[in-house]
Amino acid sequence: MRVQIRGFDIFKGYLDPAAQAALVGDIRDVAAVAPMFSPETPYGKPMSVRMTSAGAVGWYSDRSGYRYSPAHPEGQPWPPIPDAVLALWHGLTGLERAPDCCLVNYYRDGARMGMHQDRDEADFSWPVLSVSLGDAGLFRIGNTTRGGKTESLWLESGDVVVMGGDARLTYHGVDRIRFGSSSLLPKGGRINLTCRVAL
Structure with missing residues (x-):
């Protein structure tokens, strides 16, 4: 089922359970090369999510700030973006251009992501594609400026979101996860993949 909210294209239940499990396996392979880490904000506060990436950056x-880097904090290059993730990108965006980065965020119980814009990329005309795996996350959609009314919906395992056009610089965030709502990840939690054209 496709839902549109403020320019966000939300494909509910797009990935079946087998595809979800296969993607989790792909992400484990990524994390074996580029281990998850806990980043720090420019203000010195640790983020509540753990993350890693795949791709050129x-x-x-x-x-020092938010940025794209060609290497993991431990110094090694990031592994390639998994083929299944690239297939999702090309299939739902219709673009031949591949993303430069697949950011992997892992939300444990109590983790959240504050309202933010994705604006560290060189060109905002390219969309961002987001994949939800594991526990449901309460996704909040705002406006192109801070403040104002927002709308929220639960993103469940297998949901895919495409954020482009007028929605590309809309503020959005994850207020909380419904820990234990999915059996996909043995220890619970939520994995979110976001593909971006960064360079």
């Missing part, structure tokens, strides 16, 4: 944050 990975997203990174520390006291």
Whole structure:
């Protein structure tokens, strides 16, 4: 089922359970090469999510600011973006251009992501594609400026979101996860993949 909210294209239940499990296996392979880490905001506060990346560059944050980096904090290059993730990107965006980065965020119980814009990329005309795996997350959609009325919906395992056009710089975030709502991840939690054209 496709739902549109403020320019966000939300494909509910797009991935069946077998495809979800296969993607989790792909992400484990990524994390074996580029282990998950806990980034720090420029303000010195640790983020509640753990993350890693795949692709030519990975997203990174520390006291120097938010940015894309060609190497993992431990120094090794990021692994390639899994083929199944690229197939989702090409299939739902219709673009030949592949993303430069697949950011992997892992939400444990109590983790959240504050309202933010994805604006560290060089060109905002390219969409962002987001994949939800595991426990449901309460996704909040705002406006192109801070404040104002927002709308929220639960993103469940297998849901895919495409954020492009007028929605590309809309503020959005994850207020909380419904820990234990999915059996996909043995220890619970939520994995979110976001594919971006960064360079």
